[in-house]
Amino acid sequence: MAPEIKQRSSFDLTMRRLLADRAGLVSLTFIVILVVMAIGADGIAALTGHSAIAQFRDTGLTPTGLPVPPSGEFLFGTDQIGRDLFVRLAYGARISLAIGMVASLLAAAIGVTIGLVAGYFGGWVDAVLGRVMDLVMSIPVLLCMLSLVAVFGPSVSLSLSVIVFFSWTTMGRVIRGQVLSLKEREFVLASRSMGAGHFSIMFTDILPNLGAPIIIYTTMMVPTSIIFEATLSFLGLGIVPPAPSWGGMLAEAANNSIYMFAWWLVLFPGLALLLTTLSFNILGDALRDALDPANKGPKAAKAKKPAGVA
Template sequence: MSAEVKQRGSFELTMRRLLADRAGLVALVFIVLLAAAALGADAIAALTGHSPVAQFLTTGLTPTGLPVPPSGEFLFGTDQLGRDVLVRLAYGARISLAIGVLASLTAAVIGITVGLVAGYFGGWIDVVLGRLMDLVMSIPVLLCMLSLVAVFGPSLPLSLAVIVFFSWTTMGRVIRGQVLSLKEREFVLASRSMGAGHLSIMVTDILPNLGAPIIIYTTMMVPTSIIFEATLSFLGLGIVPPAPSWGGMLAEAANNSIYMFAWWLVLFPGLALLFTTLSFNILGDALRDALDPASMRHKVQKKKKTAVGTAP
């Protein structure tokens, strides 16, 4: 009796490769836990009984007016105003993840659209859109943000708009290069010979073949957007206090050198930024290896050559 051969789909094989990557799995677990903490920020505030803006002037400050270190009541200590750092970190995670994901998705949609049109049509359209991407990349970010804040004032929508404006060009360049190679493939030429329109070819023939780079680069754009938002908030150009933001928390710790007496004000927001960006980058690498097995084989072969070369 012949054994039954089970055919695995590409999705199942991708998931198997992704789950076999231990670093990527750890990064994914951390991102899930961080998202749960961000979504459950209200529950954390209710459990501790501490609002993110509540100032505990008696229990949250020492008799000399300094923040109290981590304790049973304040697990991550308090800041210079007597506010619970743990609760503010949870609410800051909500803002950072929301901006990171929303800005990355919006920038990805714009970049995919521009790159798809530029790569497919070519000619003067490609030249105009290419120069547009060069123009956006040449604009000084901080100078632009300072000018906008001077006119409109710092706000969350303004930070989101600035991050999107300066982020879509990376995706646009990647997609344009992929489309340039795909539009001359046999399946595209066959669709064109059968009378398919330009929009139909771009959406039904070319776009599905761009799934891997879109997923990978969108994932890797999230940590960049988070760092972008934290930098703007640190410089006072992003989230308006007292709304908690990881960059704003670091800026408040830097004021009057309060971090010299309260190390936890720098440690916990800094670690949150570090592990979040690191996890998204590791997850992006894991997705690249899972969606493109050739890159994984290249890594394995490189390791084997290195091992052979260093063997006694």
């Protein structure tokens, strides 16, 4: 008897490819740990007995007034005024991840909508929306942020708004290009010939076929948003102290030149930023490979080696 053929869904194939990517799994594991640490920041503070703003001038500073290095009481050491660096990193992860993910989702939603409309209708609609994208991309980010901070003052909502405003154009351009290709496909022409409206074609026929690029580019927008927020906080335009922020922690160490005597003040926040952005980028690459229909997985790739190659 012929062997039974088991049918696998596209989701099963995607998960198999993703689970076979070791770098992607390591990155996903780190992101999950980081999310758990951010969500459990209050628990970490309660477990250590140190809040994010508590100053331990007796035990958190040396007799000369310098921060103490990593120890059993302060896992990552203390900062220049005796605050627990590990607890502040946990709360900083909450702020960075929240702003990064929320900003990426909002920017993706705006970019997908505008890219979908521009690519589908074309003509003067595409021209106008294309010029809007060019206008947004031509605005100097720091100059705009300085002007807004001078008027409204630094805040989380202002940082989030600026990141979203300057981030959606990338998604908009990608989706526009995809829609220009999809709207001439047979299934779209068939829906149009059956009398389907523009709204139905865009959001019922075309949008589901954009799932892969939307997921991939949204994932890759998260590290960009995190770096954006850290840069604004480093320049004093983002999160208002004493609220912990990775960029603000680096700025405090740099402004006081305390990093020359306390290396941990730069190492741990910088390492957190590096590993977080690297993990999201690697995860985005893994999702791109897993969602690619032409990708047959690592076993198939090994089987396709040229003859004579060991």
